[in-house]
Amino acid sequence: MEAKKVAEIATSAGEILLSNGAEAYRVEETIKKICSSYGFNGECISTSTGIFISISDQEGEFVTSVKRINLRRVDLYRVELINSFSRGLAENPLPYEEAKNKLREIYNAPNFSLGIRLLAAGLTAFSYAIFFNGGILDALVSLLISFGIYLLLEYISKIGSFQFLEYYLSGFIIGAVSLAIGSFFPQINKDNVITGAIIVLLPGVALTNGIKDLLYGDYVSGFAKLGEAILIIVAMSVGIVTALSIFMKWF
Amino acid sequence: MSTVQLLQVVIAFFGSIFPAVLFNIDRKKIGWAGLSGALGWSAYLLVFNVTQNAIASTFVGAVVVGCYSESLARKLKTPAFEFLIPGIFPLVPGFTAYTALRYIAENNMSQALSKGVLALAVGGSIGFGIMLSTTIFKFFTKLKNIRLYGKS
Numbered sequence: 001m002e003a004k005k006v007a008e009i010a011t012s013a014g015e016i017l018l019s020n021g022a023e024a025y026r027v028e029e030t031i032k033k034i035c036s037s038y039g040f041n042g043e044c045i046s047t048s049t050g051i052f053i054s055i056s057d058q059e060g061e062f063v064t065s066v067k068r069i070n071l072r073r074v075d076l077y078r079v080e081l082i083n084s085f086s087r088g089l090a091e092n093p094l095p096y097e098e099a100k101n102k103l104r105e106i107y108n109a110p111n112f113s114l115g116i117r118l119l120a121a122g123l124t125a126f127s128y129a130i131f132f133n134g135g136i137l138d139a140l141v142s143l144l145i146s147f148g149i150y151l152l153l154e155y156i157s158k159i160g161s162f163q164f165l166e167y168y169l170s171g172f173i174i175g176a177v178s179l180a181i182g183s184f185f186p187q188i189n190k191d192n193v194i195t196g197a198i199i200v201l202l203p204g205v206a207l208t209n210g211i212k213d214l215l216y217g218d219y220v221s222g223f224a225k226l227g228e229a230i231l232i233i234v235a236m237s238v239g240i241v242t243a244l245s246i247f248m249k250w251f
Numbered sequence: 252m253s254t255v256q257l258l259q260v261v262i263a264f265f266g267s268i269f270p271a272v273l274f275n276i277d278r279k280k281i282g283w284a285g286l287s288g289a290l291g292w293s294a295y296l297l298v299f300n301v302t303q304n305a306i307a308s309t310f311v312g313a314v315v316v317g318c319y320s321e322s323l324a325r326k327l328k329t330p331a332f333e334f335l336i337p338g339i340f341p342l343v344p345g346f347t348a349y350t351a352l353r354y355i356a357e358n359n360m361s362q363a364l365s366k367g368v369l370a371l372a373v374g375g376s377i378g379f380g381i382m383l384s385t386t387i388f389k390f391f392t393k394l395k396n397i398r399l400y401g402k403s
Contacts, residue, residue, distance in 0.1 A: 079330055117273055211382055241352050
């Protein structure tokens with residue numbers, strides 16, 4: 001196969017990996033593995049926002065490809081599919097068309113429907129409200145709030161990338177709604193409601209992947225991801241504190 | 252372990268499953284992800300009952316979650332973070348962090364500082380627990396490869 005086509009396959013595999021929350025070393029290793037399974041020598045640098053690939057063939061010609069990644073979400077299933085795709089290529093290098101089809105299939109792999117994800121978000125809040133010693137009533141309120149928050153996040157992320165706004169608003173709404181409900185119904189403890197609801201917003205993936213990137217020596221993307229996690233936590237905290245300090249006077 | 256603590260382990264199991272669904276985990280591995288959280292929290296409780304120290308207990312919990320994820324990832328041939336990310340959810344100091352925020356809103360800075368530092372320390376010990384287990388596993392994998400194939 002020509003170097004150009006290999007570069008195309010490697011780039012789209014890397015794009016799927018990076019935009020679905022894989023670590024930098026995984027992106028680099030996968031791209032190198034794909035190149036070497038077609039008999040080329042590939043080099044790759046991945047940061048948290050883009051991939052640079054350079055492939056050299058036997059005559060010493062270089063093919064270079066750069067891809068900027070804008071969409072960033074978390075999808076462990078797609079990362080796993082690409083992982084097994086590149087393992088399979090090493091044993092049996094597929095022809096160009098087949099590999100392209102396989103990648104398209106992975107790109108369109110099934111996701112949980114919005115209803116199930118909504119339910120999962122609600123039940124996450126529900127379990128953690130109880131986990132931190134809350135009652136069933138606190139947990140139910142927490143569940144309802146996180147329904148709303150998840151819908152809001154889904155809506156804002158469709159418009160564009162407004163990470164700070166998303167998390168600030170969510171924190172603010174969680175704080176304000178819990179305070180209001182807690183003051184109208186004295187049997188509900190607002191502290192337990194809030195702790196349950198904020199767990200859904202936790203940047204767990206950015207945090208763990210940032211640490212892993214640092215361990216593998218990818219300092220650029222490691223600190224970028226840790227910075228992203230800190231930004232999310234700060235935005236959320238500032239939102240909650242704003243809501244609490246404004247409304248505590250009234251309720 | 253008391254009954255309340257056993258109940259907490261059960262909730263930790265479900266509390267690791269639901270976030271994993273949000274991250275679109277492979278449907279066949281949902282149970283394994285839940286087990287990761289339950290194991291981590293059991294380790295936390297076992298250490299906490301002896302030492303009464305949240306930071307040390309969280310560290311041990313994170314190390315257990317890390318070792319479990321890395322060994323299961325090698326067995327099932329999938330990325331380790333599929334079990335690592337759900338597993339740390341129960342260990343996150345959500346309540347302490349929120350209490351610190353509430354003290355800030357109430358203008359009670361000395362309490363806010365003490366709770367905030369505790370939340371930071373617990374969060375940091377999760378990070379270092381994962382770091383330790385991942386590096387150890389990485390080290391031994393390299394060592395095994397060098398022994399078997401003479402290269403890394």
